[in-house]
Amino acid sequence: MPDDIKYEYRSVQAVRGLESRSIAKEQREGGWELVDQTHGTLRTTLKFRRVKPDTTLSKAWGVFRGLAPAKQRAVVAGMAILLLLAAVGIGTSAAKEKRDAKPTDSVALSETSAPSPPPSVTQATGQTSGSSPAPTVAEEADQIITPENNEEFAALLATTDTCGPSVADFAAKYHGRRIAFDGSITNLQQYEKYKTRYDILIGPGDAGPKTTAGPNFKYGNVNTIDLKFIGSSVPSSVSEGDTFRFVAEVGQYKPVQGCLFFLTPVSTTVR
Structure with missing residues (x-):
């Protein structure tokens, strides 16, 4: 039926005076039919059409509609x-x-992943036998640093360069962490206005003022209460040469103030 014919269209630009050549070419090569032309100053727009070729789907649709x-x-x-x-x-x-795959998967699982025996638990400690698990980040952060468990701290207590880079590096790396060591008071300065408050320098070992190793650890503006003594022996005062077990929090290192390494007392035990 004529109403069912579908066309496709195209436009071509031709130079004025040469329209016939373009029309003949389109008719010869593509089977296009000229339907309109619009003349411009230099060029003419030629409009063509041709019957749209049928596809399998369009043919089937035509049959269905009939x-x-x-x-x-x-x-x-x-x-x-x-x-x-x-x-x-x-x-x-x-x-x-899916049903056929399940038995194969089960066999593969049984062959490759046999369950491991549960770890044995000791009744005395409540810990599993075998090697101890590595500490977590939180556990490591809570661990008190000592010369026995930290090589950097052991080297720091043995240094003779109180202004060396290792002191600054340790203070920056472990700021806010707790350290513990056996030491003595190397210098004690009493405040003139407050007779019970002191600036206290401490060092590792038992040599007191004769200490030659370790940084210039300092407790600034403290009294005996601030030292937080624990144990059965609590002195009423302290002096140079007294030996203690110090537990302290790492503070700032101030090289411009005589390379002082400030600590905050956590606990002090008489040795």
Whole structure:
């Protein structure tokens, strides 16, 4: 039917006076039919059309449209049944593949991942036997640093360069952490206004004012209460040469103030 014919269109620019050549070329090479032309000053716009070629889908649609309404409904119902059967077949095939795969997966699992025996637990400590697990970051941060568990701290207590880079590096790396060591008071300066408050320098070992190793650890503006003595022996005062077990929090290192390494007392025990 003429009303069912579908066309495709295209436009071509041709130089004025040479339109016939362009029209002949389009008719010869593409089967295009001239339907309109618009003349410009220098060029002419040529508009062509040709019957749009049929595709398989368009042909099928044409056949379908030519059927009687009753036959069209029958075709639609048949296609719906075919689609339903295809969906059921795909679902059944997928379920079968899943059932077939399960035994294989189970065998592979049993062959490759045998359960390990539970760790034994000692009744005395409540800890599992074998090697101890590595400490977590939080546990390591809570651990008190001593010369026995930290090589950097052991080297720091043995240094003879109180203004060396190792002192600044340690203060920066472990700022806010707690350290513990056996030491003595190397210098004690009493405040003139407050007779019970002191600036106290401490060092490792038992040599007191004769200490030659370790940084210039300082407790600034403290009294005996601030030293937080623990244990059965709590002195009422302190003096140069007294030996203690110091636990302190790492503070600032101030090289411009005589290379002082400030600490905050946590606890002090008489040795």
